[in-house]
Amino acid sequence: MNDLDTCLRCTSHLRDHELGRHLCCRCEAIVASALTEIPKLYSRLGDHLHRGASNGPAVSGSKAAPLPLRIEVLDLQMEKGPALAVLQGWVRDWEFYGHAELAETDTLQERVNGACRTLRYNLGWAVAHHPAVDEFAHEILSAHRTLNRVVNGETPPRKVAVTCLRCQQTLRITLDTRGETCPGCRTEYGHSEVLRLPLADRRAAA
Structure with missing residues (x-):
């Protein structure tokens, strides 16, 4: 149970x-x-x-050279890629608590479907009881953004330049960052703290 009166992800009351x-x-x-x-x-x-492939039908008997593969997309399709591996990692974790069951004998697509189904079904339990549900939410949303960027062409979150309060180092953050560590003085900022840092001077941010 959360003893605080704020959401662990967005820090709202x-x-x-x-x-x-x-x-x-x-x-x-x-x-x-x-x-x-x-x-x-x-x-x-x-x-x-x-790369450069259209979604139209393939032409039979074409003598054109095969188009080069996009490695980042191939990686996303793999069992140990940043989509299925994240999903199954959390299913294994929830299985320890008795709130999920991992299936590894289906196709990769079926395993993605099953993992998402069981995680969504037990999400209410996790929100109330899982001690690392904020980390879970961060990883699921990160995987979703990565997939959406490939499939729908969504651009990455825009980075904003802010200034470390201790050493004046410029940090580049996004609005959904979980937190940052200053590379200059190693000061650690949480999500709400880093969003309150002052904007960096334009010359320093360049």
């Missing part, structure tokens, strides 16, 4: 009916939506495997 949870209802809904969309995005990776 929990409402009365959310007290005791680790995540607020809004963050839970965002993670649930990502778990619903991940299988659909994963199934479309094959359409983006070749």
Whole structure:
């Protein structure tokens, strides 16, 4: 149970009916939506495997040289890539608590489907009881963004330059960062702390 009155992910204050949870209802809904969309995005990776490939039908008997593969997409399709490995890692973790069951005998797509299904089904338990549900949410949303960027061409989050309070080092952060460590003085900033840092001078940020 969360002894704090703030969401561990977005640090917003929990409402009365959310007290005791680790995540607020809004963050839970965002993670649930990502778990619903991940299988659909994963199934479309094959359409983006070749550089410059169109989604039109293949021409039989073509003598053209095969298009080069996109390694980052191939990596996403792999069992140990940043999609399935993350999903199955959390299924294994939740299995320890008795709230999931890992299936490793199906196709990769079926394993993605099954992992997302069981994680979404037990999300309510995790939000209330899992001690690392904020880390889980971060990794699931990161995997979703990566897949969405490949399939739908979504651009990465825009980085903002801010200044370390201790040594004036410029840090480049995104609005969804979980926290940052200053490379100059090694000061650690949490999510809410790093978002409150002053914007860097334009010349320093260049």
